[in-house]
Amino acid sequence: MFNRYCKFFSTNKKYVTQLLIDGKFVNSKSGKTFQTINPATLTPIANIQEADKEDVELAVQSSKEAFENGPWRRMSAGDRSRLMFKLTELMQKNADELAYLDSIDNGKPLTHARHIDVDLSIRTMQYYAGWPDKVHGQTIPVDGPFTVYTRHEPVGVCAQIIPWNFPLLMAVWKLGPVLAMGCTTILKPAEQTPLSALKMGELIMEAGFPKGVVNILPGFGPTAGRALAQHPLVDKVAFTGSTEIGLEIMRSSHVNGLKRVTLELGGKSPNIILDDADLDLAVKLHNDAIFFNNGQCCSAGSRAYVHEKIYDKFIEKAKEAALKRKVGDPLLPDTDQGALVDTDQLNKFKHYIEKGKSEGAKVEIGGNVINRTGHFVEPTIFSNVDDNMTIAREEIFGPVVSVLKFKTIDEVIKRANSSSYGLAAGIITQDINKALKISNALRSGTVWINCYNAFGVNTPFGGFKDSGIGRELGEYGLKNYTEVKTVVIKRPDDSFP
Ligand code: NAP
Numbered sequence: 400m401f402n403r404y405c406k407f408f409s410t411n412k413k414y415v416t417q418l419l420i421d422g423k424f425v426n427s428k429s430g431k432t433f434q435t436i437n438p439a440t441l442t443p444i445a446n447i448q449e450a451d452k453e454d455v456e457l458a459v460q461s462s463k464e465a466f467e468n469g470p471w472r473r474m475s476a477g478d479r480s481r482l483m484f485k486l487t488e489l490m491q492k493n494a495d496e497l498a499y500l501d502s503i504d505n506g507k508p509l510t511h512a513r514h515i516d517v518d519l520s521i522r523t524m525q526y527y528a529g530w531p532d533k534v535h536g537q538t539i540p541v542d543g544p545f546t547v548y549t550r551h552e553p554v555g556v557c558a559q560i561i562p563w564n565f566p567l568l569m570a571v572w573k574l575g576p577v578l579a580m581g582c583t584t585i586l587k588p589a590e591q592t593p594l595s596a597l598k599m600g601e602l603i604m605e606a607g608f609p610k611g612v613v614n615i616l617p618g619f620g621p622t623a624g625r626a627l628a629q630h631p632l633v634d635k636v637a638f639t640g641s642t643e644i645g646l647e648i649m650r651s652s653h654v655n656g657l658k659r660v661t662l663e664l665g666g667k668s669p670n671i672i673l674d675d676a677d678l679d680l681a682v683k684l685h686n687d688a689i690f691f692n693n694g695q696c697c698s699a700g701s702r703a704y705v706h707e708k709i710y711d712k713f714i715e716k717a718k719e720a721a722l723k724r725k726v727g728d729p730l731l732p733d734t735d736q737g738a739l740v741d742t743d744q745l746n747k748f749k750h751y752i753e754k755g756k757s758e759g760a761k762v763e764i765g766g767n768v769i770n771r772t773g774h775f776v777e778p779t780i781f782s783n784v785d786d787n788m789t790i791a792r793e794e795i796f797g798p799v800v801s802v803l804k805f806k807t808i809d810e811v812i813k814r815a816n817s818s819s820y821g822l823a824a825g826i827i828t829q830d831i832n833k834a835l836k837i838s839n840a841l842r843s844g845t846v847w848i849n850c851y852n853a854f855g856v857n858t859p860f861g862g863f864k865d866s867g868i869g870r871e872l873g874e875y876g877l878k879n880y881t882e883v884k885t886v887v888i889k890r891p892d893d894s895f896p
């Protein structure tokens with residue numbers, strides 16, 4: 400099935416390449432464009448219009464006008480919901496194309512793009528499409544002759560800045576709650592992967608959303624991204640990416656007044672494997688936890704803490720599992736691991752391999768760039784790692800895992816928590832009491848017990864500590880886009896309370 404499908408797309412070069420501003424696809428004001436490149440073949444895919452400050456200005460004005468005066472704010476919750484369901488249907492109809500765009504832009508296997516990224520994106524939009532008419536305030540029985548209720552109102556004009564690791568999914572995690580709450584937005588996809596977001600723009604217009612509700616600006620972080628994060632008419636910034644840029648966004652967002660900010664940042668997630676774990680299950684979960692999406696996951700289980708009693712056996716089995724991974728052409732149906740997204744990621748991989756070796760860790764398997772066209776690297780396992788080594792502290796964002804040895808539960812809790820990050824964690828054990836003790840003690844936004852990367856559209860996701868502020872997905876995800884208004888009505892004194 401996929402062979403025919405790839406052939407079809409290899410002759411179809413119709414990409415959306417323009418900025419979406421105020422309901423129209425337009426060229427950038429500066430006339431500048433940039434190339435998006437297929438990291439598996441190193442060939443350019445398309446020239447994309449490059450948004451800069453002037454385009455940001457137009458897009459923000461459009462979102463502001465749509466928020467204050469357009470039909471969007473006056474639309475009933477039911478009608479907003481129907482529009483979102485229409486968009487969900489269009490995503491379903493275009494699912495193969497959306498998957499293909501993410502695969503060629505990002506380098507990830509097409510089968511993963513189709514059955515993980517795109518299916519989850521559709522499910523997320525469908526989930527949020529059900530929300531507009533279920534956002535309820537409260538009535539509050541206060542002292543005195545007053546009737547008090549709250550309204551959950553949209554936060555206003557949003558700037559949403561997203562990364563390249565799950566291009567469509569990150570766009571939809573952002574767009575779903577914005578649309579459900581009746582906000583307007585300017586979305587900036589990552590420079591490496593603009594294609595699926597632009598295609599979404601086409602589908603949003605086809606579904607019939609009013610102009611200005613969603614503007615889409617491909618471009619670069621230091622220009623378009625920064626201008627968005629600093630714009631005085633933007634009420635809220637939502638960002639996913641590195642902690643370094645997250646901190647900069649925090650600073651930018653206070654330059655012109657006070658913006659609401661939510662951040663979904665990096666991680667160095669511990670995956671704790673106790674000595675009673677089913678070893679085959681542990682190896683399978685570990686393998687997926689670190690190598691899924693080429694390790695380019697904020698939640699990657701990049702610190703495997705393995706009990707000393709099973710450490711050697713675990714390493715042997717983990718090596719076998721890593722060796723079985725098929726690294727290669729993302730368009731082939733049996734590929735497990737495609738190409739890293741760009742040369743920056745490739746250089747980062749090389750840098751950390753050298754760091755690991757020079758600081759005394761042992762490469763058990765992998766460690767090399769594969770000698771072929773494209774950014775292909777080997778799944779890599781380091782043993783003999785201690786907590787102070789660079790590879791155990793910094794986010795590598797590649798298929799590289801540090802396997803660390805531990806003795807006691809109290810010790811492993813302390814070591815797992817010693818990171819500045821706190822995004823996710825895994826625990827693999829057959830003892831629920833131990834699992835709960837560890838889980839409650841871990842300072843992280845998600846804990847997966849006997850599973851890993853088990854995401855649900857209605858399960859909140861986000862970080863403790865330097866891994867972020869706020870939660871995405873589920874009802875919690877809506878809170879980021881809500882202002883609570885308290886309405887107090889004075890009653891005649893003799894009325895019932
Ligand atoms: P990044 O620099 O944080 O970029 C994420 C998004 O922010 C992109 O759209 C980027 O634009 C934009 N951006 C960059 N500088 C900005 C600024 N000054 N103001 C506003 N927006 C700005 O991430 P990256 O460079 O793509 O990747 C670097 C590292 O970040 C990775 O190796 C990984 O460690 C981490 N990362 C984490 C996640 C996550 O899910 N938590 C995702 C991706 C990356 P451009 O398109 O110009 O980059």
Ligand code: MG
Pocket residue numbers: 620
């Ligand atoms: Mg960048």
